[in-house]
């Protein structure tokens with residue numbers, strides 16, 4: 152029989168044990184019973200037919216190694232079980248969470264009494280056997296069982312990080328989108344133009360840098376030629392009248408104009 156635990160899944164299990172004091176990995180590679188029934192604790196090679204865990208895209212032949220298991224069982228006390236399950240549910244419940252791509256499903260409990268299965272791929276919650284009140288069963292998409300990126304995403308979810316926190320850890324700054332508009336700070340009360348300086352200029356520059364207008368240079372609070380040029384191009388982009396000055400109409404746009 153040929154099912155192995157990849158180095159990345161072992162690393163994930165070790166990282167998991169560091170996050171939750173009571174966590175002990177109780178298995179990655181399945182036993183003879185698993186080999187008969189299939190599932191993510193056995194490889195594709197070990198159960199090539201009738202195996203529900205090699206059907207979905209990213210789990211089929213050609214995705215990741217054929218001789219590797221893709222699930223981890225982690226035993227924990229009730230406190231850690233409920234905390235960990237809730238953190239994974241946050242990923243389950245947020246359909247734009249980028250960490251979801253690495254998760255097929257997980258079994259756990261939020262009250263220490265009832266076990267459930269959260270199928271992230273299908274977005275369905277169902278029953279699970281009662282042993283999942285004391286251990287979480289976590290399934291990684293088979294394509295990613297040798298991926299360090301997947302390990303990082305899983306550990307971020309297990310730590311309870313927000314999506315923004317996860318992305319920040321990868322060096323990605325979240326900028327506003329149409330569904331994530333910010334409230335503009337109050338208009339400073341006078342038109343800002345070339346030659347001006349001060350905190351209001353700096354605030355506006357900072358926001359434009361966050362939106363990716365790097366031709367500004369630094370947010371130095373000085374309204375110089377580079378800032379004026381950015382103001383003109385941004386006014387064009389927003390289809391307001393182009394005068395190179397930050398008046399009451401132009402002031403809030405970096406916060407309110409949706410990014411596509």
Ligand SMILES: [Zn+2]
Pocket residue numbers: 192222223224287288289
């Ligand atoms: Zn399991």
